[in-house]
Amino acid sequence: MLFQELISKRQSVRKYQEKTVEKEKIQQLIEAVHLAPSACNSQPWKLIIVNNPELKDKVAKATFSKTVSFNKFVTEAPVLAIFVFEKAKLTARIGGSIKNQEYPQYDIGIAAAHFCLQATELGLSTCMLGWFNQKKIQQLLKIPKKRKVALVITLGYEPDAYKQRKKIRKPLDEICGFNSY
Ligand SMILES: Cc1cc2nc3c(=O)[nH]c(=O)nc-3n(C[C@H](O)[C@H](O)[C@H](O)COP(=O)(O)O)c2cc1C
Numbered sequence: 697m698l699f700q701e702l703i704s705k706r707q708s709v710r711k712y713q714e715k716t717v718e719k720e721k722i723q724q725l726i727e728a729v730h731l732a733p734s735a736c737n738s739q740p741w742k743l744i745i746v747n748n749p750e751l752k753d754k755v756a757k758a759t760f761s762k763t764v765s766f767n768k769f770v771t772e773a774p775v776l777a778i779f780v781f782e783k784a785k786l787t788a789r790i791g792g793s794i795k796n797q798e799y800p801q802y803d804i805g806i807a808a809a810h811f812c813l814q815a816t817e818l819g820l821s822t823c824m825l826g827w828f829n830q831k832k833i834q835q836l837l838k839i840p841k842k843r844k845v846a847l848v849i850t851l852g853y854e855p856d857a858y859k860q861r862k863k864i865r866k867p868l869d870e871i872c873g874f875n876s877y
Contacts, residue, residue, distance in 0.1 A: 697817050706812055707861055709821035712772040712852035717747070721818045722775070725851075728814035732807035735799035736788040741807055741846070744778040744837055751836065752776055758832035759825055759848060767827055773850035777811060778837060779804050781844045804846045811849060821854040 697705070722745055729743055746752045755776050760767040770776070784792070784800050792799045812822040825848040833845050865871075 702813055702816055704863075705860070706816040706822075707863070708823040709850070709852075709854045709858065710769040710823055711855055711858060712769075712774065712821070712850070713855055714774065715853045717775050717820060717851060717853070721820060722747070724818060725777070725811055725814050728810040729807045732803070732810045734788075734803035734806070735791065736785045738785040738788040738799070738803065740782045740784040740788070740800040741804050742780040742782050742843075743807075743811075744780065744839075746776040746778060746837070747774065749774075754836050755833055755848070758829040758836065759827065761829075764827065767825060769823075770825065770848075770850055773823075773852045775851040777849040777851055778833065778845055779808055779847040779849070780839055781846050801846070808847050808849060815851060819853070820851060821858075823850045825849065 726743065726745070729741070732739075734740065746755050752773075752775065753771060755778070756770040756773065759770045781800050781804065783789075784803075788799050791797075808824055812824065815822045828845065828848050830845055833839070833848070834841070834843075839845065
């Protein structure tokens with residue numbers, strides 16, 4: 697798939713078939729994350745693949761509540777990928793502190809994009825989730841208290857009838873300037 701095609705095809709998918717995701721495909725996704733760049737090559741992430749159905753169901757239920765239910769669809773996804781912030785290399789931490797930047801946030805964003813785009817190429821669908829119960833997921837996945845979950849990503853096969861949506865984006869001149877702001 698051409699890159700242009702890949703980035704057009706990727707969209708947040710909020711409906712999934714029950715179909716299992718093949719182990720080889722999950723392995724390819726892990727390798728795509730492995731190749732992601734990061735500040736000082738710090739690789740400040742740990743990826744947890746949750747494919748045990750009972751555990752996956754519990755983690756999915758930690759992404760919504762009665763009052764905030766927009767992530768209810770997460771229970772349909774057969775796999776969840778959890779990105780955890782790891783401690784960055786000393787050089788990245790010093791650089792980030794001097795420059796007042798949280799480099800691990802960018803690093804994990806890029807790694808997550810690798811994950812989602814690789815998934816698209818493999819015929820799989822994803823949705824990144826920033827809304828979840830931090831504490832509950834930490835407990836369920838035995839994540840040390842000093843570590844924080846950055847993102848949850850749903851993974852699975854979308855239904856055959858799932859439609860490609862038109863992308864709603866700001867106008868180009870609003871997001872990009874040539875030679876000045
Ligand atoms: C950091 C981040 C957090 C997000 N959190 C959620 C979420 O909790 N629930 C959800 O349904 N979508 C979530 N999304 C998906 C966005 O809504 C979606 O990417 C955006 O509307 C653009 O649509 P597209 O992904 O289909 O191109 C999140 C995306 C990102 C990058």
